[in-house]
Amino acid sequence: MKKSPANLPVHPKKKKLNLALQGGGAHGAFTWGVLDRLLDDERIDIEGIVGTSAGAVNATILAYGLAAGGRKKAKELLNRFWITNSKNSQCSPFQPTVFDKILGSKGSIEFSPYWQMFDILSRMFSPYQWNPNNKNLFKDMLEDLIDFSVLQKSRDIRLFICATNVLTGRLKVFENREITPEMILASACLPYLYQAPEIDGQYYWDGGYMGNPPIFPVIYDTDCHDVLIVQINPINIPEVPRSTNEIFDRINTLSFNSSLMREMRAIYFVTSLIEKGELDESKYKHTFIHTIDAEEEMAKLTASSKMNLDMEFLKYLFDIGHAKAEEFLKNHYDKIGNQSSTDLVAKFF
Numbered sequence: 556m557k558k559s560p561a562n563l564p565v566h567p568k569k570k571k572l573n574l575a576l577q578g579g580g581a582h583g584a585f586t587w588g589v590l591d592r593l594l595d596d597e598r599i600d601i602e603g604i605v606g607t608s609a610g611a612v613n614a615t616i617l618a619y620g621l622a623a624g625g626r627k628k629a630k631e632l633l634n635r636f637w638i639t640n641s642k643n644s645q646c647s648p649f650q651p652t653v654f655d656k657i658l659g660s661k662g663s664i665e666f667s668p669y670w671q672m673f674d675i676l677s678r679m680f681s682p683y684q685w686n687p688n689n690k691n692l693f694k695d696m697l698e699d700l701i702d703f704s705v706l707q708k709s710r711d712i713r714l715f716i717c718a719t720n721v722l723t724g725r726l727k728v729f730e731n732r733e734i735t736p737e738m739i740l741a742s743a744c745l746p747y748l749y750q751a752p753e754i755d756g757q758y759y760w761d762g763g764y765m766g767n768p769p770i771f772p773v774i775y776d777t778d779c780h781d782v783l784i785v786q787i788n789p790i791n792i793p794e795v796p797r798s799t800n801e802i803f804d805r806i807n808t809l810s811f812n813s814s815l816m817r818e819m820r821a822i823y824f825v826t827s828l829i830e831k832g833e834l835d836e837s838k839y840k841h842t843f844i845h846t847i848d849a850e851e852e853m854a855k856l857t858a859s860s861k862m863n864l865d866m867e868f869l870k871y872l873f874d875i876g877h878a879k880a881e882e883f884l885k886n887h888y889d890k891i892g893n894q895s896s897t898d899l900v901a902k903f904f
Contacts, residue, residue, distance in 0.1 A: 570891045571602045572783050572845075573773035574617075578743065578763045578811070579661070579787035580861030582853065584869040585614045586785045588876025589847050590803040594626045596884055599891075603713040605728075605769060607762035611716045611742035612636070612697075612787070615734065621702045637869055643696070644864035649673070651865060658840035661852075662860030662868040665800065670859050674800070677747045689750045693743075697736045703883020707732050715772035717762035718742045721751050728772050762872050763811040770818050772844055781854040781891050783883075785876075786848040788812050790902070793854060804858035819844070819903040822884055826895075843895045845887060846902065847879050 572593075576586050590613060593599060606614030616636055620629025646670035651659070655666045664670045676685070706714070709731055716729045718741040729738045741752040741759035751758040755873065762768070770782055788808040796805045822842055828834040829841050852875055860868065887896035 562898050569598055569600050569778040571600050572781050572891060573603040573777055573779045574601060575768045575770055575782055575784045576606040576610030576614050576785040577767050577774065578610045578761065580609055581863050581869065582787045582856065582861055582872060583609030584637055584872035585849060585876040586610060587633050587879040588873035589618055589785050590624055590633060591630055592877045592880035595632050601712060603718065603773040604777040605715040607717045607766060607768040607771045608743045610768055611739055611762065613791055614714060615701065615716065619706045619710045621712055623705055632700060639696065641864045641866040641869055649862050651863060660857055661871065663857045663859055663864045664859045664863050682748060691740065691749060694736050695739055697739055706734055713777050716742050717766050717769055718759040718766040719762055721758040721760050726769060727759060729764055737838060761860055764815045767811040770822065774840055780841060781843045781844045781845060783847065786846055787853060789799050789850045789854040791850060791854065794830040800858055807858065816903045819899050825900040842895050844899060845895065846897045847883050849875050849879055
């Protein structure tokens with residue numbers, strides 16, 4: 556949606572990046588904007604991508620686009636996915652009302668009677684009751700957009716999709732060679748919305764419960780030392796939640812950020828030991844962490860806005876993501892391959 560900057564070097568020195576993409580429903584349009592800007596910059600090569608939930612969708616489309624036709628194809632497919640998703644939602648009852656636009660926060664649909672009804676009923680009935688046939692149109696959209704056989708054969712980019720095993724409580728990481736639409740659905744399965752997908756006799760819920768996203772797959776299984784985390788869920792919020800919806804939303808963001816914050820502490824600990832010379836760098840990977848987020852803007856959004864696929868709202872998030880990626884490249888490109896641009900203690904401790 557944005558044109559490529561005209562002032563990029565013609566033959567720049569390329570730097571490698573791994574991407575870690577968080578989930579967050581419609582808020583994943585922020586990540587869409589980030590990826591669109593990163594794809595414009597031919598100084599950057601993406602080596603590995605790990606994603607959860609909406610991050611898994613963006614990751615899979617990005618990896619397939621790059622494998623099938625390069626940067627231009629990846630941008631085109633991401634655009635098509637989000638625009639098609641928005642068009643399909645026009646028949647959905649979850650639409651912002653006049654009161655939402657006047658009185659609510661950006662993207663809110665909390666004044667929608669359908670949202671209010673859903674919010675109540677989803678606490679009383681499960682998808683096994685109100686959707687016994689387990690109809691999910693999202694799978695059809697993925698199959699129309701992605702040739703999974705191309706993705707499975709690709710060796711150019713390592714793709715890792717994460718889901719939570721319902722029965723064991725363990726994180727499951729799916730890789731390129733085995734990725735199917737069912738695995739994307741598993742990674743994005745919120746249990747109050749969808750029945751748990753079954754894969755090889757195991758049942759899965761949203762990967763965010765155990766890793767949103769986990770960083771270790773791109774650390775262990777790629778050669779790249781740099782990880783760029785595209786963070787959707789705010790760590791900090793401006794005030795104490797008071798309404799029921801605000802409380803549940805904060806519980807959700809705390810839960811979905813907790814594993815990431817613990818993993819950042821572990822990475823900081825190992826990195827500190829390497830820098831002090833107490834660990835052999837030839838045996839332990841020195842990882843540089845970078846982040847792109849919009850804490851201030853995302854903290855103002857309500858839980859209901861994660862189900863708002865109105866194009867005006869998605870474009871708002873896309874533009875924020877695009878601008879934040881531009882800011883990252885301007886301020887921190889030189890740090891890639893050399894040092895972390897994120898202060899892990901200040902951000903995650």
